[in-house]
Amino acid sequence: MKNYEDLSEEELNELKEADIEIDENASEVNESVCKDCNENLVKIIENKNILDGAITFHIIKLKCPRCGKTYLDLNQAEKYDFLLTLEKATNQKQSLESLSKRIMS
Numbered sequence: 001m002k003n004y005e006d007l008s009e010e011e012l013n014e015l016k017e018a019d020i021e022i023d024e025n026a027s028e029v030n031e032s033v034c035k036d037c038n039e040n041l042v043k044i045i046e047n048k049n050i051l052d053g054a055i056t057f058h059i060i061k062l063k064c065p066r067c068g069k070t071y072l073d074l075n076q077a078e079k080y081d082f083l084l085t086l087e088k089a090t091n092q093k094q095s096l097e098s099l100s101k102r103i104m105s
Contacts, residue, residue, distance in 0.1 A: 030043065031062075032062055032071065034066065034067060034069060036064070036067055036069065037064055037066040037067050039066045041063060041064055042062070042063050042064075042065055043060060043062055043063075044060075044062075044063050045058055045059070045060055045061075046060075046061060047059075050083070050086055050090060051090060055086070057080075057082075057083045059076055059080050059083070060073075061076065
């Protein structure tokens with residue numbers, strides 16, 4: 001099939017619209033194989049607390065039992081990134097107002 005940039009106007013008009021549904025859990029990875037060891041990854045849950053336990057994050061990781069590498073799916077990576085942002089802000093004693101502006105931008 002041609003790239004859409006290479007299609008003529010007539011060919012573009014012949015294309016049909018498709019409806020697709022993506023499950024809300026489509027970006028979750030529940031099992032996989034280590035790309036280095038070909039070993040099945042094991043699911044582990046890591047609990048991280050900030051603000052003296054006021055906020056707890058449950059990060060689900062896939063870990064290789066042989067080489068020890070850990071992997072995150074997209075949802076967990078975003079959650080972990082948010083955790084790191086909050087930890088950095090609280091360690092630097094930033095105000096909640098400046099932190100919320102930084103998060104929202």
